[in-house]
Amino acid sequence: MALLRGRAGSYTRRVPYQFRQVDVFTDTPYFGNPVAVVLGADGLSGEQMQRFARWTNLSETTFVLAPRASGADYLVRIFTPTRELPFAGHPTLGTCHAWLEAGGRPADPDAIVQECEAGLITVRRTDAGLAFAAPPLVRSGPVEEAVAERVVRALNLMPSDLVDIAWADNGPGWVAVLLASAEAVLAVRPGAVDMDIGVVGPYPDGSPEAFEVRAFSPMITSIEDPVTGSLNASLGQWLLADGRVTAPYVASQGTAMGRRGRVHVSRDADGQVWVGGGTLTCVTGSVEL
Numbered sequence: 335m336a337l338l339r340g341r342a343g344s345y346t347r348r349v350p351y352q353f354r355q356v357d358v359f360t361d362t363p364y365f366g367n368p369v370a371v372v373l374g375a376d377g378l379s380g381e382q383m384q385r386f387a388r389w390t391n392l393s394e395t396t397f398v399l400a401p402r403a404s405g406a407d408y409l410v411r412i413f414t415p416t417r418e419l420p421f422a423g424h425p426t427l428g429t430c431h432a433w434l435e436a437g438g439r440p441a442d443p444d445a446i447v448q449e450c451e452a453g454l455i456t457v458r459r460t461d462a463g464l465a466f467a468a469p470p471l472v473r474s475g476p477v478e479e480a481v482a483e484r485v486v487r488a489l490n491l492m493p494s495d496l497v498d499i500a501w502a503d504n505g506p507g508w509v510a511v512l513l514a515s516a517e518a519v520l521a522v523r524p525g526a527v528d529m530d531i532g533v534v535g536p537y538p539d540g541s542p543e544a545f546e547v548r549a550f551s552p553m554i555t556s557i558e559d560p561v562t563g564s565l566n567a568s569l570g571q572w573l574l575a576d577g578r579v580t581a582p583y584v585a586s587q588g589t590a591m592g593r594r595g596r597v598h599v600s601r602d603a604d605g606q607v608w609v610g611g612g613t614l615t616c617v618t619g620s621v622e623l
Contacts, residue, residue, distance in 0.1 A: 348622040348623060349377060349622065349623060350620040350621065350622050351372050351373060351374055351375060351378075351620060351621055351622075351623055352372070352373040352374055352436060352620055353370070353371065353372055353373070353617070353618070353619050353620055353621045354370075354371045354373070354428075354431075354432035354435065354436070354615050354617065354618050355368055355369070355370050355371070355615070355616050355617035355618075356368065356369055356371060356428035356429075356431050356432055356613055356614065356615050356616065357428075357613070357614045357615075357616050358424040358425075358427050358428045358431075358561065358563070358611065358612075358613050359424060359427075359561040359563070359587070359595040359596060359597050359611035359612065359613075360561070360593070360594060360595060360596065360611070360612050360614065361463075361596075361612040361614070362594060362614075363614050363616050364616065365588070365593050365594040365595070366424075366560065366561055366588070366593065366594075366595050366611075366612070366614070367393065367424045367559065367560040367561040367562070367588070367593070367595060368392055368428075368616065369392065369393075369394050369395070369396060369424055369425045369428035369429070370387075370390045370392050370394075370395040370396070371395075371396050371397075371398065371428060371429050371432040371433075372386070372395070372396070372397045372398065372621060372623070373398045373432060373433065373436050374398065374399075375397035375398055375399055375411075376399045376400055378397060378623060380411070380418070382623055383395075383397050383411060383413055383418075384413055384417075384418070386413075386621070386623055387413035387414065387415055388415045388416070390415075391415055392415075393414060393424075393554050393559055393560075394412055394413065394414055394419070394422050394424070394425040395412075395413050396410050396411065396412050396413070396425045396428070396429045397410065397411045397413075398410055398429060398432070398433055399411065401449050402449065403449045403454060405441075405447055405454060406447050406448065406449035406454055407433075407438065407440045407441060407446050407447050407448065408433055408438065408448060408449065409448075409449040409450070410425070410426070410429050410448055410449070410450050411450070411451075412425050412450065412451075414553050414554075416553060417553070418451070419451075419505065419506065420450065420451035420452040420505045421450055421451065421452035421455065421469055421504065421505045421506075421564065422505075422506065422563065422564050423466065423562060423563015423564040423565070423566065423567055423609060424561060424562065424563040425563075426448060426450075426455055426457065426466045426563065427457065427463070427464045427465075427466060427563060427610070427611065427613050428613055429448070430446055430448060430457045430464055430466075430613075431464060431613035431615070432615070433446075434446070435615060444458060444459070445457070445458050446458070448466075452469055452505055453469070455467060455469065458608070460598070460600075460608070460610050462598040462610050462611060462612070463598070463610050463611050463612040463613055464610055464611075464613055465598065465600070465608040465609060465610025465611075466563065466567075466608065466609055466610070467606055467607075467608055468504065468567035468568070468570065468571060468606070468607040468608065468609055469504050469505065469567070470504070471501075471502060471503060471504050471568060471571060472503055472504060472505065473501045473503040474500065474501050474502060474503070474571075474572070475500060475501055476499075476500060476501075477499055477500060477501055477509055481509060481529075482496070482499055484528065484529060485499060485509055485511060485529070485531055487525070488524055488525055488526060488527045488528065488529070488531060488550070489511070489522050489524050489525075489531065489533065489550075490522070490523055490524060490525050491522070495513060495514075495518065496511060496512070496513065497512040497513060497514055498511075498512040498576075499511050499512070500572060502532065502565075502568035502569060502571065502572045503568065504564055504567055504568045504571075505564060506530050506551070506553075506564050506565075507529065507530040508530050508531070508532045508564070508565055508568050509529060509530065509531050509532070510532045510534065510565075510568065510569055510572050511531060511532065511533045511534070512534055512535065512573075512578075513533060513534070513535040514535060515535045515536060515537075516535045516536060516537045516543075516545065516546035516586070517535070518535050519533050519534065519535035519546045519547070519548055520546060520548075520589060520590055522548060524550050524557065524558075527550045527551065527552050527557055528552055529551075529552070530549075530550075530551045530552075530553070531549070531550045531551070532547065532548070532549050532550075532562070532565040532568070532569060533547070533548045533549075533550070534546070534547050534548075534569050534573070534585075536579075537586075542584065543583075543584045543585060543586040543596070544579055544583035544584060544585060545569075545573075545579075545583070545585045545586070546585070546586050546587070546589060547562070547565065547566060547569065547585050547586065547587040547597070548587065548590060549562040549565045549587070556591075558590070558591060560587070560588040560591050560593045560595060561587045561588050561593065561595030561597065561611075562587065563597070563609055566585055566587070566597040566599060566609050567599075567607060567609045569585070570599040570601075570607045570609065571607050574601060574607065581599060581600050581601040581607075582598065582599060582600040582601075583599055584596055584597065584598055584599070585597040585599060595611070596611055596612070597609060597610075597611050598610045598611055
C-alpha cells in the first residue's frame with residue numbers, strides 16, 4: 335500500500351487491486367480488442383473508476399465487485415474514458431475471463447451470470463471461447479430520414495450505397511448499415527462521426543467469414559473500435575431476423591485497423607443469439623488506486 339503526501343502534509347493511502355488486460359475476440363495476442371479489468375473493486379467510488387478508465391484510454395475499462403442481484407456470480411461496472419455503460423460485449427467476455435482466471439467460481443459451472451446495469455447477462459463456455467447471451471434490442475426498425483442522412487454524411491457515402499439501414503440498439507445506440515460487400519465496408523473512409531454506427535457487408539459465398547464489420551462512435555478515442563461485441567450481437571439479431579444470414583456464422587472485424595478479430599455468432603433452439611470468441615490475458619499484475 336502506497337502513501338501519497340497531500341498538499342497540506344496529510345497522506346492519502348492508495349490500495350493495490352488485482353489487474354488484468356485481456357485481448358478479446360482473438361486467439362492471437364494483440365490482434366483483438368483489449369479491455370482493462372480491475373478485480374475486487376468494491377472499495378472504489380464511481381469517480382475513481384471513471385478517472386482510471388480515462389487514464390487507461392482504452393475503449394472500455396471494467397471493475398468487478400461482489401454481486402447484489404440474486405443469481406449473479408459477480409457485478410461489473412463498465413466505463414469508457416468519458417462515461418459509464420450499461421452493457422458492452424467485449425468487456426463482458428474479457429471481464430468473465432479475468433474473473434475465472436483469478437479463481438472465480440460460478441454457482442453453475444456451465445453458465446456464468448454477470449450482473450451489470452443492463453441486468454443479468456449469461457456467459458457460457460463454447461468451443462470458440464466464452465460467449466454471452468445477446469441482450470434484447472431496446473430499439474429496432476427503420477431509422478428516420480434525418481438519421482439516415484447523418485449516417486450517409488458521416489461515412490462519406492451516397493444514399494445508393496446503402497443496401498439497408500435500421501436501428502439495432504442494445505444499449506450503446508447502434509444504427510446498423512448494410513453495404514453490398516465486405517470490400518465496400520473496408521473501403522469506407524468516415525468523416526466526422528457524431529453517432530454510433532455499425533457497418534456490415536458480406537464476403538463471397540464459401541469464405542471463412544460471413545461478414546466484415548466496422549464500428550464507428552464519437553465515444554471511442556480513435557473513432558473506430560477494433561472488435562465490438564455489442565454491435566455484433568445486435569447485427570446478428572437484425573440479420574438473422576431478416577433472413578439475410580443463417581447461424582452459426584463468423585464475422586471479421588478490425589481488418590482496417592491491422593487487427594484480426596473473429597466473432598462467432600450462433601442461435602440456440604429457443605432463438606437466443608450468442609456472441610463469442612477467444613480471450614487471452616496479455617497483462618497481469620496490480621494497480622494502486
